[in-house]
Amino acid sequence: MTWLNTLRTVASGLLLSAMLFVPSAQAQQNTGRDAVKAAYEAFNAALSARDLEKMEAIWVHEPDVVSANPRDKKINKGWDAVKANWATTFAFWSELKVTRRGEPQIGIAQPIAWSITTADVQGQRRMARPSASR
Numbered sequence: 001m002t003w004l005n006t007l008r009t010v011a012s013g014l015l016l017s018a019m020l021f022v023p024s025a026q027a028q029q030n031t032g033r034d035a036v037k038a039a040y041e042a043f044n045a046a047l048s049a050r051d052l053e054k055m056e057a058i059w060v061h062e063p064d065v066v067s068a069n070p071r072d073k074k075i076n077k078g079w080d081a082v083k084a085n086w087a088t089t090f091a092f093w094s095e096l097k098v099t100r101r102g103e104p105q106i107g108i109a110q111p112i113a114w115s116i117t118t119a120d121v122q123g124q125r126r127m128a129r130p131s132a133s134r
Helices: 003-049 052-058 079-092
Strands: 093-111 112-125
Touching: 003 052, 003 093, 003 112, 052 079, 079 093
Parallel strands: none
Antiparallel strands: 093 112
16 A cells, blocks of 8 residues: 555545544534523523522532522522522512523533523512511
């Protein structure tokens, strides 16, 4: 086999490998995007339902997890602080409704993934109950 034939064989093999790899990488990327979108949908469902157990199921329970909700005056760091913040948020509102405007823009840069979108969140505050007079 001549040097040129060897080069052609190697180049053909690399091209075939690349053609096989690209659909596989695309399939993995689509699976990742589907997972991020599913987490986004689960978050909105938990928020709308004001369901702390559902919210707890989708959050990472690590010391470096953070959240900052629109009414917050500080960033909540660590799962215990994030969970307490959601409990306070859900206790404040008697009703929440999330309306998404457009599809989320999803980005993935392993090991991090994110989604960005605009959503309208409307809520009904819990009415304060008057204390019993004596």
